[in-house]
Structure formats: structure tokens, C-alpha cells
Amino acid sequence: MTRLSLAAAAALSMTTGAASAQTEITWWHAMGGALGDSLNQIATDFNASQSDYQITPVFKGSYEEALTAGIAAFRAGEHPNVLQVFDAGAATVIGAVGATIPVQDLMTQNGVDFDIEDYISGVRYFYADSDDKMIGMPFNSSSPIMYYNIDALEAAGVEAPATWEEFAETTAPALVEAGYIPLAQSHSPWIFVENFMSRHNLPFATNDNGYAGTDTEILVDTPELKAHWMALQDWEENGFYAWYGAGWDDNQAPFEEGEVAIWLGSSGSFGGLMQKDLPFEFSATYLPYWEAITTEPKQTFIGGASLFAMSGKSDEENAATAAFFEFLTSPEVQYAWHRETGYVPITTAAYDMAKEDGHYDRFPAAEVGIQQLSLPAGENTKGYRMGFYVQIRDVMNREFGRILSEGANVDDAFATIESESNALLARFAQTQN
Amino acid sequence: MKRAGFTQRWLPILLLMPQLVIIAVFFYWPAAYGLRSSFFLQDPFGFSETFVGFGNYLTLMRSPSYLKSAGFTVIFSVLVTFLSLAIALILAVKADRVIRGAKTYRTLLMWVYAVAPPVAGVIGLIMFDQSWGPLVDFAALFGWDFVLGVNYFDTAFAMVVVSVWKQIPVNFIFFLSGLQSIPRSVREAALIDNRSASGRFWDVTFPLLAPTGFFLLITNITYSLFDTFGIIDTTVKGEPGNNPMTLVYKVYVDGFRGNDMGGSSAQSVILMVLVLLMTVFQFRLIERRIHYT
Numbered sequence: 001m002t003r004l005s006l007a008a009a010a011a012l013s014m015t016t017g018a019a020s021a022q023t024e025i026t027w028w029h030a031m032g033g034a035l036g037d038s039l040n041q042i043a044t045d046f047n048a049s050q051s052d053y054q055i056t057p058v059f060k061g062s063y064e065e066a067l068t069a070g071i072a073a074f075r076a077g078e079h080p081n082v083l084q085v086f087d088a089g090a091a092t093v094i095g096a097v098g099a100t101i102p103v104q105d106l107m108t109q110n111g112v113d114f115d116i117e118d119y120i121s122g123v124r125y126f127y128a129d130s131d132d133k134m135i136g137m138p139f140n141s142s143s144p145i146m147y148y149n150i151d152a153l154e155a156a157g158v159e160a161p162a163t164w165e166e167f168a169e170t171t172a173p174a175l176v177e178a179g180y181i182p183l184a185q186s187h188s189p190w191i192f193v194e195n196f197m198s199r200h201n202l203p204f205a206t207n208d209n210g211y212a213g214t215d216t217e218i219l220v221d222t223p224e225l226k227a228h229w230m231a232l233q234d235w236e237e238n239g240f241y242a243w244y245g246a247g248w249d250d251n252q253a254p255f256e257e258g259e260v261a262i263w264l265g266s267s268g269s270f271g272g273l274m275q276k277d278l279p280f281e282f283s284a285t286y287l288p289y290w291e292a293i294t295t296e297p298k299q300t301f302i303g304g305a306s307l308f309a310m311s312g313k314s315d316e317e318n319a320a321t322a323a324f325f326e327f328l329t330s331p332e333v334q335y336a337w338h339r340e341t342g343y344v345p346i347t348t349a350a351y352d353m354a355k356e357d358g359h360y361d362r363f364p365a366a367e368v369g370i371q372q373l374s375l376p377a378g379e380n381t382k383g384y385r386m387g388f389y390v391q392i393r394d395v396m397n398r399e400f401g402r403i404l405s406e407g408a409n410v411d412d413a414f415a416t417i418e419s420e421s422n423a424l425l426a427r428f429a430q431t432q433n
Numbered sequence: 434m435k436r437a438g439f440t441q442r443w444l445p446i447l448l449l450m451p452q453l454v455i456i457a458v459f460f461y462w463p464a465a466y467g468l469r470s471s472f473f474l475q476d477p478f479g480f481s482e483t484f485v486g487f488g489n490y491l492t493l494m495r496s497p498s499y500l501k502s503a504g505f506t507v508i509f510s511v512l513v514t515f516l517s518l519a520i521a522l523i524l525a526v527k528a529d530r531v532i533r534g535a536k537t538y539r540t541l542l543m544w545v546y547a548v549a550p551p552v553a554g555v556i557g558l559i560m561f562d563q564s565w566g567p568l569v570d571f572a573a574l575f576g577w578d579f580v581l582g583v584n585y586f587d588t589a590f591a592m593v594v595v596s597v598w599k600q601i602p603v604n605f606i607f608f609l610s611g612l613q614s615i616p617r618s619v620r621e622a623a624l625i626d627n628r629s630a631s632g633r634f635w636d637v638t639f640p641l642l643a644p645t646g647f648f649l650l651i652t653n654i655t656y657s658l659f660d661t662f663g664i665i666d667t668t669v670k671g672e673p674g675n676n677p678m679t680l681v682y683k684v685y686v687d688g689f690r691g692n693d694m695g696g697s698s699a700q701s702v703i704l705m706v707l708v709l710l711m712t713v714f715q716f717r718l719i720e721r722r723i724h725y726t
Contacts, residue, residue: 062671064690071477071692092692096478245582246674250563257564391691394673398498401675405583420498427492427696430474430483 023320025081025313027057028073030066030305031140034272038340046327053320055082063089063305064390070310074099079310081321084139086305088389090127093308094135095214095387095432100308101318103325104134110322118329122299122373123346126383127306130211136306137325140343142268143300144191145368146288150281152180152261160262160283163291167262168231172240175261183241185264186251187303189396191287193220194384195300196228200293201378210385214429218386220396221418224293229410233403243404246397266303267369270342274363284365286372299375301383304343335359344370387428392421464705470698477692489699499683499700506658506679509593513657517597518649521604522642526634528605529612539609546602550660554667557595561587582669588676592668596661604649611645612638651715658708680704 031039036059043057060066063086070083071092083100085093093100107114116124116134122143127136148160153171156178161167167183175182185191197204203219210216235241242260244250255263256273258280264287273282289297307328309321327333334350337343339359345351351370354360360367386392399417402408439445471489475482493499524542531538548556560568561581572579579587615638623637639646659681666685669676673686680700688697 064671068689068692075479089692092477096476096480098480099478243583244563245580246672246676247582247670248672250582250670253564388691388693391687391693394686394691395498397672397674399675401583401585405580405675406585420496423492427474427693430485431476431481431695433481433483 022052022054023316024054024056025317025320025324027055027082027084027307027324028060028066028070028080029057029084030060030063030086031084032059032061034275035140035341038337042328042333042337045333046324049327050323053323055320055324067092074310074312077312079312081310081313081317082324083308083310084305085136085308087126087301087303088393090136090306091210091385091387091389091428094127094129094385095428099311100135101311102129102133102135103137103307103309106309106318106322107325110319112322112326118347118349120344120346120348120351120370120374121377122370122375122381123302123344126302130208130213136308137328138302138304138346139307139328140268140304140337140341141302141306141346141373142266142304142343143302143369143373144185144187144195144264144287145267145284145372146262146264146286147255147269147273147282147284147365148262149180149255149258149260150283152178152258152280156180156261160285161288162286164228164231164288165291167288168235168240171262172235172238176239180261181239181242181254181259183235183262183264184244184251184254184260186248186266188246188400189393190303191264192228192232192400193225193396195287196225197384198299198301198378198381199287199289199297200224201296201298201380202293203380204384205386209380209383211382214387214425214432216386216425216429218392218418218421218425220421221414224290226410226414227292228290229400229403229414233407233410236404246401266342267372268304268341268343270363270366270369271340272342274342282365284368286368286375297375298378298381299373301381302344302373338366342366342369344373386421386425387432388424391424395420395424467698467701467705470694471702472695474695477694482695485695489695490703492696493699493703502678502680502683505589505677506681509589509596509661509677509679510654510657512593513596513600513661514650514653516593517600517604518646518653520597521601522608524601525605525608525612526638528609542605543602545599546606548599550599550663551667553595553599554664557591557598557664558667558670561591582674582676585675585677588668592661592665592677595664595668596657599664600653600656604653607645607649608642611642615641647715647719650719654711658704 027043029039040057043055047054058080060069066083067085067089070079070085073079104114104116116132119138123138123141124134125132127138128134146160152175153160156174158171158174161171172182194204196202202222202224203209205216205218207213207216232241236243242254244254252263252265252269254260256276256278270284287300307325309318309325313321329347331347331350331353334345334347335353335357338345338350338354345354396417399408399413403410403413472484472486473482474485474489528535528539528542558581560566561579562569563580563582566581569579581588581591619637619641623633627633627636658679661679662681662685665679665682669678678686681704684697684700684704687693687700
């Protein structure tokens with residue numbers, strides 16, 4: 001009896017000993033609901049795959065909340081090893097040199113093979129610095145694509161439009177005739193400004209879209225972009241386009257209910273739409289473009305978020321973070337994440353694995369996001385880097401709301417967006433001296 | 434007569450210390466830090482900063498969107514304070530006269546008090562939902578195409594309705610207890626002097642309710658300025674867009690969402706000064722006219 005309890009005590013002390021030898025790291029993220037489940041699965045699998053490291057994911061709320069929590073924790077010296085930061089917060093984090101360890105350095109220092117060419121081209125440089133060094137690890141990457149209700153398009157006798165001209169002249173009138181609201185979209189700044197620029201290969205800001213420095217000026221008061229918004233205002237009046245506010249879900253719901261025939265959303269919305277068992281068949285294709293602006297449409301920017309390795313941690317913990325990033329970018333993990341969520345696989349190897357497995361034969365729409373990101377690149381399609389970008393998006397959303405609900409003049413609205421955004425950029429530059 | 438007091442000087446100071454330390458650490462130090470931040474533009478991570486003097490304040494004064502929020506805040510606060518006080522007073526006066534089932538009736542009126550502001554906001558969202566909100570259907574009966582989150586006026590309307598609804602029970606409880614503390618003899622004397630019920634209310638009841646009313650006025654202004662945050666946050670669903678915002682919510686949007694430390698500190702300092710002025714005004718001017726029994 002005594003011997004047994006002694007043995008048990010010895011065994012217990014050995015397991016606690018083993019547990020304390022493990023290096024523990026934390027990961028703050030903003031993925032709720034089903035996305036959060038998929039993310040936790042990645043962490044569990046990583047912990048099970050080896051015995052040296054242990055990662056703990058912590059849900060911190062929305063993207064904005066996760067970033068703010070990470071910054072506050074950094075100032076208090078209580079920050080996590082890995083922080084998820086969304087596209088609009090990239091300039092803030094990358095601007096604070098010393099707050100994070102560039103992913104590329106972290107990987108090479110810890111003996112992990114790293115080649116930026118392994119990443120698909122649309123994803124590669126979005127979170128990189130001006131020397132094309134990868135700072136943040138692209139994690140959940142998506143692109144805006146066009147979802148359509150197949151039943152609605154068949155009822156109207158039309159195909160999914162490739163260009164906005166086709167939409168305005170053929171698709172929309174036929175859909176209205178068939179009793180549908182032709183178009184809705186869920187994120188005006190992302191879909192109808194940022195990716196409008198990349199799709200048409202138009203410059204979005206000076207300084208190489210803001211990558212080359214902080215004395216950047218935004219370029220939105222342009223004839224092309226204003227023409228698009230004037231068309232949108234007309235479409236809203238004709239009943240070709242309906243706007244349900246600045247909230248994402250408010251614009252997605254009418255599509256799911258079958259009222260709206262075409263909805264522009266994220267390639268990452270695919271998993272959610274599949275799970276919802278919609279009462280109609282849907283598919284997806286590329287974001288339309290204006291033939292009047294270009295005949296060679298380009299790839300789009302990624303949206304979503306990336307993972308940053310925060311500085312001020314011990315070498316052991318950084319090694320753990322590097323090991324986790326290596327695991328995360330492995331084709332198996334990327335393919336599973338892509339399959340469950342609809343976010344694009346970030347490496348060519350993972351994309352090839354999905355193709356070989358026949359994923360796209362079963363769900364052709366799942367490939368649209370990555371195909372669109374793999375379209376030819378242009379000099380303006382790498383991404384953009386602008387500080388206080390969260391506020392710039394707020395300014396855009398405010399003015400777009402005025403255009404769409406108060407009939408505000410498009411010229412005035414874009415002049416306001418440009419001047420307020422430039423004032424914000426100038427203020428951001430002053431924070432970075 | 435000998436005054437009661439401490440014989441040594443250090444004992445009262447020692448006894449006051451915990452309170453003073455708490456005030457200093459949690460109120461004065463952050464306020465001083467906020468004041469300092471408002472003169473700088475700072476990298477959110479704290480690596481670098483630039484002194485800009487009154488630059489942040491000037492930016493705010495020149496910003497049409499800030500001035501618009503300020504205007505909205507004034508209208509919003511006046512409406513919420515006035516409506517929640519007025520409706521609660523009417524309900525309290527009526528409830529005071531109810532004899533049968535009085536307790537049940539009063540409890541039902543107080544119920545909403547237990548609802549937290551963000552929850553109230555969520556309930557408001559459900560009631561005003563674009564596709565199936567019952568109040569939207571009700572508005573449609575009058576030909577009002579109510580669209581929350583799309584139309585500026587409609588969103589403002591929903592914010593006021595939810596904020597007033599949430600605040601009425603608190604005011605109701607206080608007004609009711611205020612009414613019940615008016616001596617019966619005074620009421621009966623008034624009944625002999627004046628036969629008109631409304632005359633009696635304005636001449637006797639209302640002045641006697643003034644201390645309660647003054648207290649509620651202050652708490653309601655504070656509520657409409659600060660505590661409605663949760664309601665506004667849930668109503669705009671984290672995407673302000675072209676929707677109305679109060680000044681407190683704007684501090685959050687620029688500071689917490691946007692990480693503009695200097696700008697949002699300047700906004701906080703402006704609010705701090707505003708509250709200071711309001712407090713001085715209330716106690717200097719209004720309280721003098723009120724007589725406590």
C-alpha cells in the first residue's frame with residue numbers, strides 16, 4: 001500500500017516535471033463561433049503533434065478588440081507570444097518596429113526553412129515591409145468574390161456577369177424582371193474601394209500604396225472610383241442594388257433569404273454558407289470589373305488577418321512560436337483550415353494538396369478565392385499600408401452611408417474622404433517619428 | 434461646548450489614507466496621464482511620440498464629424514433626460530393613486546431596471562430589426578419605412594427610445610418614494626384649498642418633489658451622457674458608418690478601435706471639463722432654489 005502510493009507520488013512528480021519542461025506560449029485571436037472551433041482544433045493538433053511546446057489560444061473579441069488588447073498588454077509587458085492582427089491594423093503593428101519579430105527572421109533564426117516564394121502570390125507581400133521581407137504570417141486570408149443564387153439567375157435567364165457593364169445592361173434588368181433584388185455587398189471600403197483599386201490596377205495611395213514611407217497620401221478622389229459610386233447610386237435608385245447599412249450580416253441576410261440574387265462577400269464566407277443549407281443552389285465567381293477602365297483585370301488584395309510574433313520573449317518561447325508557425329503553414333493544416341472555413345490556403349503546396357484531393361471537383365466555388373488571388377499581378381496589387389486605417393475606413397463608411405441613404409453628392413463625398421483621410425495619415429506620420 | 438475631535442493629527446490622516454490612495458491611483462493619476470497624452474501624438478505601442486501642443490484640440494474643433502457628434506450628444510441628452518423624467522413622473526403619480534394590486538403594478542414597472550444597457554441595446558436591435566422587428570412593422574402602418582443602421586434619423590430615434598425605456602424604472606422608483614414621503618396632512622390641506630388636481634400637483638406636489646427631481650436630473654444627465662454607451666455600441670453594431678454617435682462613444686471609436694491615443698485623450702479632457710462645469714453649474718445655481726425638508 002505504502003509502496004504503491006510512493007510509486008504514485010513518484011509518477012505524479014515525474015509528470016509535473018515533464019509538464020514544466022514544456023515551453024508554454026499564448027495566442028490571442030479574434031475568431032469566434034465556428035471559426036474559433038477550427039482555430040482551437042489547430043492548437044490542439046499542434047500540442048498533440050509534439051511534446052516540447054504547448055500553445056494556448058485565447059479569444060479576445062473582435063479584430064479591433066484583439067489588437068487593442070495586444071497593444072495594451074505590450075505596454076504592460078504582459079503580451080502574448082502570437083497576436084492576430086487584421087488587415088486594417090497592419091500599418092500600426094508593422095510601423096512599431098521592435099514590437100514584433102519579423103516572421104521571416106523568426107523562422108530563419110530558429111532553423112526553419114523559409115522561402116517567401118512558397119506562399120501564393122496574392123498573399124505574399126501584403127504583410128511584408130518595403131524590402132519585401134515578411135513581417136506578419138498571413139493566417140486567415142480571404143478575398144472578396146461574387147456569390148450568386150443559381151436558381152435566380154436561371155429564372156432570369158442570365159449568367160453571372162463578368163463585367164459591371166454586363167451587370168448594368170443585361171443581368172440586373174433581367175433579375176428585376178424575375179422579381180429579385182440584383183445586388184448587395186457586405187463591406188463597402190474593402191470591396192468597392194480597396195479591391196476596386198487592385199482589380200483595375202489603380203494606385204490606392206502615393207509612396208507605392210504606402211509601403212515606402214509614412215508621408216503617404218490616399219488617392220480616392222479619382223474619376224474611375226467616383227464613376228463606380230455614381231453608377232452604384234443610380235443602381236440603388238433603379239432597384240439594381242440594395243444597401244442594408246455598414247454591418248456585414250445585415251447585407252448577407254437578404255441573399256441567404258433568397259431576396260437578393262448576387263452578393264459580394266468574402267471567400268471566407270463559403271464555409272458558413274455551406275453549413276446554412278440554403279433553400280437554393282449557389283455558386284461563386286470573380287469580382288466583376290469595368291471594361292471601360294481595363295480589359296486586363298488583375299488579382300485582388302487579401303482581407304482577413306495575420307499572425308505576429310511579439311518581441312520581448314525568451315529564446316525558448318520564440319523557438320516554440322517558430323515551431324508553431326511551421327506547423328501552421330504545413331500543407332495538411334492549411335488544407336484542413338481552407339476546407340472548413342473557406343479561407344484560402346496560403347501556400348502553393350497546400351493549394352496543390354486541395355486540388356489533388358478533389359476538393360474543387362466537389363465544391364467548385366471553394367476555388368474562386370484562391371484563383372482570383374492567383375490572377376496576374378500588377379504594380380498596384382501587392383497591398384496597401386496606411387496608418388489610422390481603421391478610422392479611414394470609418395470615414396469611408398460614413399460618407400458611403402450618406403451617398404446611399406441621404407443621396408449625398410458623390411464628388412463631395414470623395415473630396416471629404418480624401419481630405420479627412422490625408423489629415424489622419426499626416427497625424428499617423430507624427431506618431432511614428 | 435467641547436467639540437468632538439481627534440487629539441492627534443496623524444490619526445485622521447491615517448484613517449483617510451486608503452480612500453485618498455484609491456482616489457489618487459484610480460482617478461487623479463489616469464486623469465493627469467490623459468491630460469499629458471492630449472498634447473502628444475503617440476505611437477500606440479509607446480515607442481515614439483511627437484509634442485503637438487494644442488494640435489489635437491484644434492483638430493477636433495475643426496472636424497465636422499466631431500462637431501456633429503457634439504451636437505447630437507446635446508440633443509440626445511436633453512431628449513433622454515427630459516423624456517425619461519417626464520414619463521416616469523407621470524407613471525409615478527398615476528401609480529401612487531392605484532390602490533388595488535398596487536404592488537404588482539409597481540413591480541412590473543420597475544422590472545426593466547434590472548436590464549443591463551448592452552442587453553437593452555440588443556433588445557432594441559431585435560425590436561427594430563430591418564427584416565422582422567415588430568416596431569418596424571408598427572412604423573410601417575404609418576407609412577414610415579424604418580431602417581435601423583441605414584437612416585441617420587431612424588437610428589437616432591431607436592437610440593433615444595431604448596435609452597429612455599431603460600431609464601424610466603429608476604426614475605419611477607425614486608419619484609414614487611418621493612411622492613409617498615409627502616405628508617398626508619399636507620395633501621389633505623391642499624385638497625381643501627384647491628379642487629383642481631393639476632393645480633394641486635404644480636403648487637404642492639411638484640415643489641415637494643424638487644429634491645428628488647434635482648437628484649434625478651443629475652443622475653439622468655450622467656446616464657444619458659455616459660451610461661448609454663452600451664446601448665449605442667449594440668445599436669451601431671461596432672460599425673458606426675453614418676450613424677449618430679455620442680461624444681463618449683466617439684472617444685471609444687477613436688481611442689480603442691482606432692488607437693489614436695492623443696486625439697482620444699483630448700476628447701476625454703474635453704468631456705472632463707464639461708462634467709466639471711456641469712457639476713459647478715448644478716450645485717451653484719440649481720440647488721440654491723431647492724429646499725430640503
